[in-house]
Amino acid sequence: MKNSIILLFFFIFTAIYLGGEIMKIGILTSGGDCPGINATIRGVCKAAINHYGMDVVGIHSGFQGLLDNDVEILTDKSLSGLLNMGGTILGTSREKPFKKKTSPTDVDKPAIIQNNVKELGLDCIVCIGGNGTQKTAAKLAGIGLNVVSVPKTIDNDIWGTDFSFGFDSAVSIATDAIDRLHSTASAHKRVMVIEVMGHKAGWIALYSGMAGGGDIILIPEIPYDIKNVGGTIIDRLKRGKPYSIVVVAEGILTDGKKRAGEFIAQEIEYETGFETRETVLGYIQRGGSPTSFDRNLATRMGGHATELIANGEFGRMVTLCGDTIKSIPLSEVAGKLKLVTEDHDLIVQGNRMGICFG
Ligand code: F6P
Secondary structure, three states: OHHHHHHHHHHHHHHHHHHOOOOEEEEEEOOOOOOOHHHHHHHHHHHHHHHOOOEEEEEOOOHHHHHHOOEEEEOHHHHOOOOOOOOOOOOOOOOOOOOOOOOOOOOOHHHHHHHHHHHHOOOEEEEEEOHHHHHHHHHHHHOOOOEEEEEEOOOOOOOOOOOOEOHHHHHHHHHHHHHHHHHHHHHHOOEEEEEEOOOOOOHHHHHHHHHOOOOEEEOOOOOOOHHHHHHHHHHHHHOOOOOEEEEEEOOOOOOOOOOHHHHHHHHHHHHHOOOEEEEEOHHHHHOOOOOHHHHHHHHHHHHHHHHHHHOOOOOEEEEEEOOEEEEEEHHHHOOOOOOOOOOOHHHHHHHHHOOEOO
16 A cells, blocks of 8 residues: 555656646636536536646636636536536626726736736636637737637637537527417417527527528628518418518617617518517527537537647637637637628528528
8 A cells, every 4th residue: 555655656756757847727718608618617627637637727707807816726526517507617707908998097907917827827828708708818818828718609700610609509599489489479470579699790590590480580791671571571471471480680780779679570560560579588598508519519629728738839719610620820810700691501591492681
């Protein structure tokens, strides 16, 4: 027994001595929450701890935690039950440390972060977040910090990756909601309008609208004419379908006063005389357990982020290209948006089926 303990200490000492210092990485989640964040934390940390022998520090409330030194040590035990858990165990915020100062007394947030990262002895920071997070991560890399990021958003609008985790879960929730609207629409011979999230992009509306059998799908990327929308509804009536399902992305053009769903519902009722009701799906799209697709994407992206760190490849965002996980420089991502294009196959096929995109 005594010999095996001595042997164990010998191996640990050798590993550290030969293998150099144990790497210590920080991990933070920033921006809107979504299903799959905890699965990503689990993917990063399990690979880091179990495969690469790294120490992991969880940073609370996004970049705010780096400013406040608000951290906790993450161990394998911390990761139990995360795979199917919504939200983020680290908490999040929309703190933007590089935001222009509004007064001379404002603190130098990037300098505070640099100092705290040094004091914590972090060799790299894994940033999990959407467009704002990628922009901040690129700026932290620009001031010399080692950063690797993972794309996260239900909006799926991050440049350079085919999909971000959170999107499939939001589409699945929105599709289920649209399915449920069909029965009430046909029962009352009404037009049901559902407003889904997506910020400035129409990905959630397009994917859930097509999956949910929407008759009219309005997205920010394609201008609409309310007379076309009304005409589609009247045509459906003439074809013996006295109800319609209209899926609108929150970012479409409105009168600037009403939400998209309310605006379109009122416009339709005015144009067609149909009784119309609207549903705003809102934050339900960001809640609950991730789909299996998002769990596996999160796991893969998390593991690959840790591989980049182990290989010393910093300043990069992990991406999904087809079914392959790759990575691109953060400088190529920051400040860009990935928007729906009219040649997207769902739009091509939808047009051929008679679905109205505005
Ligand atoms: O980016 C994700 C998202 O849910 C968008 O779809 C939505 O417009 C926005 O966040 C809402 O922001 P907040 O959570 O700050 O209200």
